[in-house]
Amino acid sequence: MAELKRTPLFELQAAMGAKFVPFAGWEMPINFGSQIAEHQAVRTSAGMFDVSHMTQVDVRGNNAEAYLRRLLVGDVATLDCGRALYSLALNEQAGILDDLMVYSLGETFRLVCNASTREKMLYWLATHRTGYCVEVQCRDDLAMLAVQGPDAIRRAQIALGHDLTSLDKFAVTRVGDVLVARTGYTGEDGVEIMLSGEHSPTLWQRLQEQDVQACGLGARDTLRLEAGLNLYGQDMDECNHPLESRLGWTIAWQPVARDFIGRRRLQEIAAAGKERELKGIQLMEKGVMRPGAEVQTTEGLGVVTSGSFSPTLGCSIGFARVPAAAKGAVHVIIRDWPRPASIVSPRFLSKAASR
Amino acid sequence: MSEVPDNLYYTETHEWVREEPDGSVTVGISDYAQDALGDVVHVELPEHEAEFVAGEEACVVESVKAASELYAPITGVITEVNETLESKPELVNEDPYGAGWFFRLVPEQALQVGDLLDAAAYEDMTEDE
Numbered sequence: 001m002a003e004l005k006r007t008p009l010f011e012l013q014a015a016m017g018a019k020f021v022p023f024a025g026w027e028m029p030i031n032f033g034s035q036i037a038e039h040q041a042v043r044t045s046a047g048m049f050d051v052s053h054m055t056q057v058d059v060r061g062n063n064a065e066a067y068l069r070r071l072l073v074g075d076v077a078t079l080d081c082g083r084a085l086y087s088l089a090l091n092e093q094a095g096i097l098d099d100l101m102v103y104s105l106g107e108t109f110r111l112v113c114n115a116s117t118r119e120k121m122l123y124w125l126a127t128h129r130t131g132y133c134v135e136v137q138c139r140d141d142l143a144m145l146a147v148q149g150p151d152a153i154r155r156a157q158i159a160l161g162h163d164l165t166s167l168d169k170f171a172v173t174r175v176g177d178v179l180v181a182r183t184g185y186t187g188e189d190g191v192e193i194m195l196s197g198e199h200s201p202t203l204w205q206r207l208q209e210q211d212v213q214a215c216g217l218g219a220r221d222t223l224r225l226e227a228g229l230n231l232y233g234q235d236m237d238e239c240n241h242p243l244e245s246r247l248g249w250t251i252a253w254q255p256v257a258r259d260f261i262g263r264r265r266l267q268e269i270a271a272a273g274k275e276r277e278l279k280g281i282q283l284m285e286k287g288v289m290r291p292g293a294e295v296q297t298t299e300g301l302g303v304v305t306s307g308s309f310s311p312t313l314g315c316s317i318g319f320a321r322v323p324a325a326a327k328g329a330v331h332v333i334i335r336d337w338p339r340p341a342s343i344v345s346p347r348f349l350s351k352a353a354s355r
Numbered sequence: 356m357s358e359v360p361d362n363l364y365y366t367e368t369h370e371w372v373r374e375e376p377d378g379s380v381t382v383g384i385s386d387y388a389q390d391a392l393g394d395v396v397h398v399e400l401p402e403h404e405a406e407f408v409a410g411e412e413a414c415v416v417e418s419v420k421a422a423s424e425l426y427a428p429i430t431g432v433i434t435e436v437n438e439t440l441e442s443k444p445e446l447v448n449e450d451p452y453g454a455g456w457f458f459r460l461v462p463e464q465a466l467q468v469g470d471l472l473d474a475a476a477y478e479d480m481t482e483d484e
Contacts, residue, residue, distance in 0.1 A: 034448075035419045036394045218393065218419055286397050286441070288417040309396040309419055316397075335415065335422075 007052035008143050008197035009204055016214060023217060024115035026053040031216040039222050039311045041213035042186050046149035046156075048204070048212045049220055053115040056142050056194060057125065060108040061134035068102065068109060071128055073242065073260055075252035079104045084170045084183050088242055088250055089124065090262030094269060095238035096245065097124060099230065103172045103181060110172075110179065110194070112144070114232045128261075143200035147212060148190035148223075156180075156191050159206035164191065185220065187227025187349045222308050225317060228280065228346035234291060235278060235305045235319050241269055244276045244321065246346065277324045278305065280346030283316035287334055289341070291318075294333040297343070299323035304332060310348060317348050357387040357481065360452055364468055365477035366428045371452065372471060375459070380466065382428060383456040384416065384447065387481045392418040395447040400436040401458060407431065409470070414457055416447065425457060428471060435459040 004027040014020075018029035029050065031038060041047045059068060068076045074087035081104050089097040098117040103110040113121045125136050147156045157164045162175045164182075169189075172181035179194040195203060208214070221231070230236055236245040243266070251266065252258070281304065283289050289307030302322030310317045322330070322343065331338035359365070364372040369388035373381045389395065397417040407413050407427035414425035436458045440446060447455040472480065 030420075031393060034394055036396075222419065287399070288397055288422065290422065309417070 005053070007050055008200050009050045009052065012201055012204055013050065013214070018214070018216065021217070024053065024118070026115060028053060029214075029216040031218045032214045035216065035218035035222070036311045038213055038215040038219035042149045042188055042215060042219065042223055043312060044150065046147060046152040046190075046210075046212045047186075047215040047219065048207050049146040049148070049215050049217075050143075050204070051146050051192070052143040052197065052200065054144055055111075055113040055115060055118045055121060056139040056144065057111040057113065057122070058108050058137045058139055059111060059125075059134060060137075061132070063132040063134045064107075064109055067129070067132040067134045069258055070132075070260055071125070072100075072102065073251045073262070073266075074102070075258060076102060076104065076109065078252070081106045082171055082173060084172050084181050086250060088247060089121070090242070090260075090266070091238060092262060092265065094241040094262040094265035096232070096236045096240055096242060096247075097121065097238060099232050099236070099247075101181075101183060103179070105172070105174075105179070110139075112192075112194075116233050141197060142194055143197040145193045145195075145200065145203060145207070146184055146186075146190065147193065147207060148184045148186040148188045150189060152188065152190035152212070153182075155207065155210040155212050156193070158210055159203060159212075160193070167191070185227075185229055186223035187229070188223075221306075222311060225306055225308055225319075226310050226312055226348045228348060230278070230319070231306060240321075241266065241274075243269055243274045244278060244324075246278045274324050276302070276321050277326075278319050278321050278346075279326070280344045280348065281307075281318050281320040281330070281332070282313075282342050282344045282348075283318075283332060284340040284342055286315075287339060288316045289318045289332050289334065295320045295322055295326075295341070296331040296333070296338060297322055297326035299326045302326060302330075313348060319346060357385065357390055358452070359385070359387075359474045359478045359481075361474045363452070364428075364471035364473060366426070366471060367480065368424075368426050370425060370428045372428045374466060378466075379434060379459045379461045380429060380431075381456050381459050382413075382425075383451055384425060385477070385481075386451050388423075389448050389451045389455070392416060392423060393420045394418055395444045398440045398444050398447065398457070400438070400440065401433050403433060403436065405433045407433070407460070417444075427460065429460060429462050429466065430464075431460040431462040433458050434461050
């Protein structure tokens with residue numbers, strides 16, 4: 001096995017007693033002690049995540065916009081400078097190659113792809129350049145920190161020494177050489193900060209001085225799950241199309257003339273109607289659902305794609321790909337035994353908030 | 356470094372065993388094991404009077420990370436389970452050798468500690484992992 005890569009923050013994290021795991025070729029912190037405490041810090045105050053393993057790519061050149069309009073299901077022509085878009089790259093069969101963020105920076109588009117899809121996406125971006133005047137540059141010189149939570153903006157402002165109150169949701173701005181975007185993957189307010197790897201340890205330490213809780217990938221997973229956000233490679237991959245992955249909303253069908261990759265197949269699927277759908281699932285007794293568990297519904301079988309314990313709700317929640325008509329009471333097989341569960345809205349957080 | 360009390364015996368699968376004056380044994384998971392598992396969120400305990408053969412799965416420990424098994428360290432019958440863990444599974448992390456115990460078991464035969472590891476041997480084993 002190839003040696004694991006480390007982010008510029010590895011040494012600082014190791015000194016803090018982080019527990020590391022291999023993740024998509026990187027040695028990443030899974031927690032800094034208690035995953036649940038980290039999760040709760042993000043829900044109640046502020047936490048920070050090292051997401052430098054994500055693949056940052058700059059796309060620029062005369063045809064940058066036309067190129068991305070061909071490659072992504074969302075339409076970057078409608079994306080104003082200083083705004084962010086969540087989008088998907090599909091193959092011709094409408095299978096999902098990756099989910100990614102696109103930040104419009106004027107002459108440049110910054111893409112943030114998954115770490116697990118790095119080689120595939122870099123190859124795909126390169127091979128589709130033919131016919132376009134476009135430059136694609138992988139930004140391995142950059143690190144990325146996510147600061148998330150109800151008090152994240154206030155603390156990030158102090159750490160960055162820059163007023164962020166005018167930064168709208170899904171907006172991105174430059175602070176010197178640093179990009180600050182009001183985006184995230186936790187369901188909380190907060191920012192994602194892209195900066196040179198060299199400068200990232202200083203920012204990490206400044207955030208620590210503001211008592212921002214260091215969080216690992218473990219808390220990141222339960223936070224995104226509660227927020228109803230998919231994880232690539234788990235909730236969807238090349239075998240799934242967006243319409244059965246709760247991602248139909250990312251598709252810009254208009255203008256009809258925009259022929260993005262996968263569009264033709266998607267139209268056929270949309271016309272025929274989807275057979276399966278990704279839905280929220282909640283276990284109605286104690287125990288924890290894990291990915292791969294079978295789901296028995298009155299409409300047929302399904303499978304848990306993500307499943308964990310929700311610290312906010314105090315029970316096991318997840319996503320399951322089930323027959324599109326499945327609803328209500330179902331069973332999940334855990335250790336050969338069917339356990340009562342319920343198909344619910346995957347917006348688990350709003351449910352917790354309304355309690 | 357994880358804590359390994361001298362007065363307990365251990366297994367290669369990270370259970371600890373304490374001999375009680377009445378001849379029964381108390382069983383839990385080691386500090387090393389709870390640390391490796393991460394936050395414990397649910398425990399499936401055995402039934403009262405359930406019989407286990409040494410090495411057989413006796414409990415399931417669900418952490419935020421994964422489900423793991425706790426194996427019966429000794430052949431015997433369950434006489435008591437720590438029902439507090441059903442409402443407070445975090446005790447396994449907070450106090451693995453105390454309030455986080457799992458069950459008491461009466462050995463089928465007089466306890467053969469030779470099959471178990473002492474603290475020094477267990478410490479050596481976890482250092483190698």
